Amino acid sequence: MDAGRHPLIEIVTGAEVIGCEGEAGDFRVRIRQSPRYVRADRCVACGQCVDVCPQVGGNEFDVGLKARKAIYRPFPQSVPAAYVIDRAACLNKTMLMCENCVRACDVDAIDFDMRPAERELRVGSILVAVGFQEFDARRLGNYGYGRFPNVITSLELERMLNASGVTRGHVVRPSDRRTPRRIVFVQCVGARGEGGRPYCSRFCCMNAVKDSMLVRQHDPAVEEVTILYTDLRAFGKGYDDFVQRSREQASAKYVRGRPAKIERAAEDDHLVVFVEDTLGHRQERIPADLVVLSVAAAPNDGALELARILGIETDPYGFIARHDPAISAVESTRAGIFVCGSAVGPQVIPDCVAQASAAAARAQLFLADQRADERKAPVEALDVSGPPRVGVLVCHCGVNIAGVLDVEDLVRQAAALPDVVVARDHIFACSAAGQDELVELVREHKLNRVVIAACTPRTHEPVFRETCARIGLNPYLLEMVNVRDQCSWVHARQPAAAQEKARALIRMGAARARHLEPLQAGEMPMTRAALVVGGGIAGIQAATDLAAQGFPVTLVEKTDRLGGRLAAPNLTYLYPNLRPAAEVLERKIEVLRRSGARVLLNTEVDQIAGFVGNFEVCLRGNAQRPRAPAGGTRTPHDPAPQEPLKVGAIILAFGADLYDPTGEHGYGTLPNVVTSQDLERNGIAAGGVTSRIHEAESAIPKSAAFILCVGSRDPEGFTGCSRYCCATAIKQAMLLCRRGIDTTIFYRDIRTISTGAEEMYRQARGMGVLFVRIPPDEKPEVVGRERATAVRCFDELLGRRIEVPVDLVVLSVGMRPRQPDTDWFHDTLKASVGLDGFFLERHPELAPVETAVEGVLLAGTVQGPKDIVDTVAQASAAAAKASVYLAYDTVRLDPAVAVVDEDKCRGCGTCVEICQFRAPQLVENTAGAEPGRYGTSGEAGGYTAKINASLCKGCGTCASWCPSGAITARHFTDRQVHAMIDAACAVAAGAPPAEEERVGP
């Protein structure tokens, strides 16, 4: 909805690309738009047309589980919020000419004369975000999808679980609509080798775990949920903890195995799932009332054609190909065309969102000269001083409100409320005519407060605020009363009580309106420059993207070279295509150098003061520090500046530490036990597969063992998954194997989730790398006194203890928050860290690279373990978010924030303690200051709180905590809320509103 409202975003629905000419920076894209037969600029989505439409079509959004009319809204939150006509189902295509909808529409939005339209767009860059479609489970005949009604897909289940979906949240068997007692989830349907698709779909494991919990919570009649899986791929941040919760709640039984077939039982219509439990070593026949197939993501049917038109390549499965799967997060194979989300292959939502921002950052490189200003010229403000003059407009919303509520009565009541000078109704307040009526009312009656009783402020407050702003009425003098979504829609069966409630809500709104105050958006200067902390691949990428857009960027790196973990000798080859790390890094550094970013090596951040738009950073050189291991790429750089650096935004990109396994598995005592990092450093690629002892003996080991999850998924320590280690271990094992070394990998779940990694896993097995699955609660034992000679463990798939002789043990170590940097930046910037110790994103799905602190962004593994491609995506996303700040020379400050009455403040610091956003700060009083009304704050040596409007998010929590009542949460003041409470209670008692205090200047 934010996108739909954005002044610089045009959404063309029902459109397809039919041609593309030109090149990066100047594409000419031809699109064809199919007619929707409803004029989106007029439609107010009242739904009256649906009621009269006699024709029924299949509902795509509810995957055919529910019917819809020929005129319909694709789904409840669709943008634009306009109906569309399915011509194939509509009677008007025949000679019958029903035209019921035309007659029912009060705003003349239906237009059967619309024709397909072609147009040409001139654009600098193109983003491909065409997503995926479900794998067609009918192709796997042994699962019976399409034959047995009670075998459904995960998407069909999802629609059922949705409270506003087809069954209103109830899970039922399609055959008889009864609640299933036993549900079986089948994972990897059409993925990981089945149906010709070797890749992993990434999201299905967590989706099944989540759905199993939802189903059990929702309906106690569901007695048993079984999940048939191969590896549980809970790789994302917090995912393993989620799975653990599901295990603790016993919401599902996990069985490792892939069904051979699903059949219908002879006696009744329940299903039987034939599966080999590969951990229990039995053939099982699991009875089920409902089977849910977790179907894989497949490329969209149109993706190949689109790729052909755009001149970009696809991968062997039909997903859009990335330029280089080892390093490119969002580049397609053609300059100026970027790709994000599941168009490149299956993704989870946080990664999609990060990639989307990343693609936006890169796309800007071709638009830098054309940045438009979304801000509008100010309109002269209306004089709103004097006593409140409230106008009330009650909306019918067609029959949505007026069909349940007596609007006339509501208007009559409203007109009699204190300070209300006029009350009217309108059939659609949000239509152009309705907005005009509002403007008329304000002008005619000299209104200085407006109450709109209509739908929810969450969707329509911006619309009415804009109308207010257009005529100079301060938008904060508008109050919306929700008599549709929260009244007529949900109390239709009790119209009398609904009427009473609507009357109360309008009284409450009018009472609050009397106390509304005009608020002026402030502005703060924005220093249009950024600081990037850390010179690894994340920092390099973020700095490059920002500098290429023309913003001054300073990148500081502690050591004497760029590259971090990517620099030799830390890494030699990158998975999945064994690209030499040095080559990739060199190119990245070259692009960084050309971008104009300033790079400061041997430099650390010493102090940071200030806030978004106005950070002051002191840097210090650290030439005395121990140097990074030799061999890295050295880059000429400027000496650290003496003057504090002024920046508007800060990107944290200093990476993560690797877990130190000293004392575990003989690491540190047995000379032939090494970490995955040691192995890279020892020159795995150059043929020197060595540990200390092999080096001394100048011998090559005959056999090697990899132990995964060392320092990851550990209930005592870091409980999460480190994401990169499975694919890295497989890459390393393949390199060893090629050298004739017998290689065994001890794993708990193989989580090859990145592009090409699953294929690598299959290839490794094909070349003879052995994979041994070990239980989570028992670590493998490394045997040997002088040197490791064998690994002992319980092999879950064999079901017995085994001992594998080895000559080299490699510990695949997980990631840890980098210290002391994480603690230092956490303390200094007050950016939160999560329970796992990594920096906490503001929202996992909505804001994966932002912190709660404005202007502070996260790139790469500071936010949690991830591999190189995901790190690069995040870094570009952080650059995109930083550029949002830097795009203007001022930062607009929301005026609906908290303010301190300095006369009342006693300087106790409660607000400082509770605020997550660092907005309040205690300022020492200067001697001789005017003493406050309450005597305390003005004293020299005392303190007064000040709230920085550029950091305050307006939650109002500090106002509720301030023991002196010195803090006012603007737009949600005590007085405003009290007025609503009083009106709510007075109405219930049927009494006139109690004592009327006059409001005014």
Next chain:
Amino acid sequence: MSTWDPNIVVFACNWCSYAGADTAGVARLQHQPHFRMIRVMCSGRIQPGFVLRAFEKGADGVLVSGCHFGDCHYVFGNERAVEQFEKTRNVVRLLGLEEGRLRLEWISAAEGKRFAEVIDEFTDQVRALGPSPLAGERAGAAAHA
């Protein structure tokens, strides 16, 4: 048969619980209409004084609602709300009001159904308790109206 319906004040945060009530609306999930919604930006804003004022003015029940933990638009505002709520509950106890008249619920923007269920359940619970002793004569008068 008593025709008395309680009067309930619901405080909801803008991002989750208020949105959840809207979601119930979009899905037309019918629930009892005897509550009055007051929207604030964050449940952390809901100070004891708001709840106590509602009771003082005669509310028979008060529901405080916000985002689930980990989903707060303001990161930890809802955790502050819990602390405030505990304080409020202590005062409500001191006042001698039944504890069942006050409730704290986490309802997300997607949980329209849960919103409807919570409202129905809480309304029934407050109805069973009868008019608030603080509602005084007005509620009594209304009950006989």
